[in-house]
Amino acid sequence: MTDASVAKLEAENAIRRLVSAYCDAVNRLDADAAGQLFAADAKVRIADFPELCGRDTITEGMRTTFAASSFLRQQCDAILIDVDGDRARSRISVFEVNRKPEVDDLGLIFGFYEDEYALLDGNWRFHRRRYTLQLRALLPASKIQHIPGFAPQDAFRA
16 A cells, blocks of 8 residues: 555544544534634635634524534444545535424434544634535424333344
């Protein structure tokens, strides 16, 4: 394996870790942790909302969004990454479930991110994010099954 191949694999792994760290911060409703993953001059556009410019503005936008959620679970997968030196691009499939305070219904969101990354001081950071919404649905509480003590029949056994 060539040095260039190894460097590309290392970059792809670091970008996957960056995306995972972002999803983890979102799932914990931690806007500050998520915001630190962006370049200082980053730009984010979510669906048809106005573009947010700059890490501080992006962090504040996440803080506002997270405050409107009592539960938020984001799952990012099917990451396709193209690395070109100290820049990279990816497309990421996203599934999100959220619940607002004092509301039993669950919001379901399907979409994808188109990301651009920059390698800054040895760390990959989001430089530009564009989220495209594919489907948004509301799951009424009456359709949610709460099963206390649920355990799958074929649970993993050590």
